[in-house]
Amino acid sequence: MDRFLQRVIHHPELVDAPCLLAFFTANPTDWIGAKENSANDKDALLKENTTNENGEDDFGNGLDTIHIDAHAAMHTPDPKEKKNVMRRWFSEKRTQWALKNENLALEETPAETKKFADVKTYASHLEVCVRILSEDYKEILSSNAVLAEKTGTMGASFAQLWGEHELSSTNSSNIYQNLGKVWANVSERIKNHVSFGERYFQNPIDDLVMDVLALQDALACRKEAVYAYTKLSKQGQNINKQLDKIRMAGNMVSQQDKYYKLETELRHCDNKIAESRNHSDLVTTRLERDIERFRVEWHERMRHVLEVFHKQQVEYLQSQVNEFSSVLPALSSLDSTRSDLTEKLPEPEQLGINMSIGSSGTKVSVGLVGASDSSPPPAAEIPVKLDGDASPNLQAISLNSSFSSDDGFDAAPAMGGESTVSDETDTSSQPIVKSV
Known part of the structure; x- marks a missing residue:
């Protein structure tokens, strides 16, 4: 002023x-x-x-x-509209609450209802799975970054393990120097693999997550459009009911102004209903087409990402095997003039199962591979201990089978054990499998 x-x-x-x-x-x-x-x-x-x-x-x-x-001047709010701020706010809130309802009745066919419900479930399942991939691989990348740092530190320690003095000019010093180089190379390869994973796996996976979220947003927009059409349809039905009540009352003269106003509102509502129905049908048609394209393209992109990543993973693991294998000949050599270590390193134990089939049945024993090629001893030569004085290192497994009296076969001897049926009705049987 x-x-x-x-x-x-x-x-x-x-x-x-x-x-x-x-x-x-x-x-x-x-x-x-x-x-x-x-x-x-x-x-x-x-x-x-x-x-x-x-x-x-x-x-x-x-x-x-x-x-x-x-x-x-054109967008200055009307004073009457300012008074209806709370009413519009409650209307928007009611719309939000209605859209969150999973069992909301909409103006659509049962086939469309089932189809888009299945698509929503499908999108939710994809989101959960892809988010797990994304979050877990982030943890793997962080742990690999720590592994690369620690591997480099260990390589430097290997290189300096023998010390910086006169004794460092020995064969062991050269071994430690080679070990330091190998571990340093492995550290660099891990760092490069982390960078590759971030670029070719983590970022594409995040993009796929965003695609799934975009699909869910499209489903929400489609539901909002159908809900708007449903609201207008119900509004038109309510206006028709009011007009029918006035016609049935028979007092058209006194209700002429109200009847004219309702007819005007009905024509206006019909125009909105037609426009909303066209918009809803257009959104539904385009979304159905986009969903089919999404299902093909999304999984194809995922397949390509996994193919590239697994190829790189194989090369990465092979490079590590080659690096560590390069120092094995030097580590396996023995300096007899400076060491009294004459025993060979123990081979890793491998357990296996030995089986023998005879007239009395099948005998099975568990032991080291290549330890004994002979078949296990017969069951009669194996002492059977009672439960009270059984050795803690020996576990006896008894397989007792019951058969119907109508089958006509005594199956227990055929399985390698003794029959559980006797004249004295003795129910005990010999173990047919022993596990050591």
Whole structure:
């Protein structure tokens, strides 16, 4: 307001207007002084209002120019609309709550309902699986980064393990130097593998996660469009019910204004319903087409990412095998003049199962591979201990089978054990399998 008054007071067309003296100021002295300085103020105001920030003249922004903001004039909220802010807020909240309902009744066919429900379940399943891949591989990358750092530190320790003195010119010193180089190379390969994983696995997986989220957003937009069409359809049904009540009441003369208003609302609502239905059908059709393309392209991209990653993983593991194998000949050599270590390193034990099939059945024993090629001893030669004095290192496994009396076969002897049926009704049997 002060800026407006200052512009009006110092306006060149109103400087000598005595009728404004009593309106703009209650002090005649100030007003007379303003009139005396009006010439200077006029030049200053003209220069201020006809020059933009860059120092260029802008004759369209003079004091005589009236500026009208068309956008603000068109979008100025109506005072009545300001009163309905809370009503619109509650309407938006009701829409959000309704869209979160999984069993929301919408204006769509049962086939569409089932199809898009299955697609939503499919998208949720994909999101869970891909997020697990993304998060777990991030943990693998972080652990590999630590592994690369620790491997490099160990390589430096191997290189300096023999010490920096006269004894370092021995064969063992050369071995440690080679070990240091190998572990340093392995550290660099791990670092390169981490960078490769971030670029060719982690980032594509994150992109696939975003694609799944985009599919879920598209499903939500489609549900919102169908819900808007459903709301308008119900609104039109309510208006038709009100019109039917007026017709059935028979007082059309007294309800003429209300009937005309409802008819106007119904025509307006029908136009909105048609527009919303077209929009909903368009969104549904495009989404169905995009879903089919998504299912093919998404899995093809995933297959390509996994193919590239697994090829690199094989090369990475083979390079590690080659690096560590390069120092095995030097490590396996023995300096007999400086060491009394004459025993060979123990071979890793490999357990195997020996089986022999005879007339009495099948005998099975568990032991070292290549330790004994002979068949296990017969069951009669193996002492059977009672439960009270059984050795803690020997475990006896008894397989007792019960057969129906109608089968006509005595199957227990055929399995390698003794029959559980005897005249004395003895139910004990010999173990047919022993595990050591």
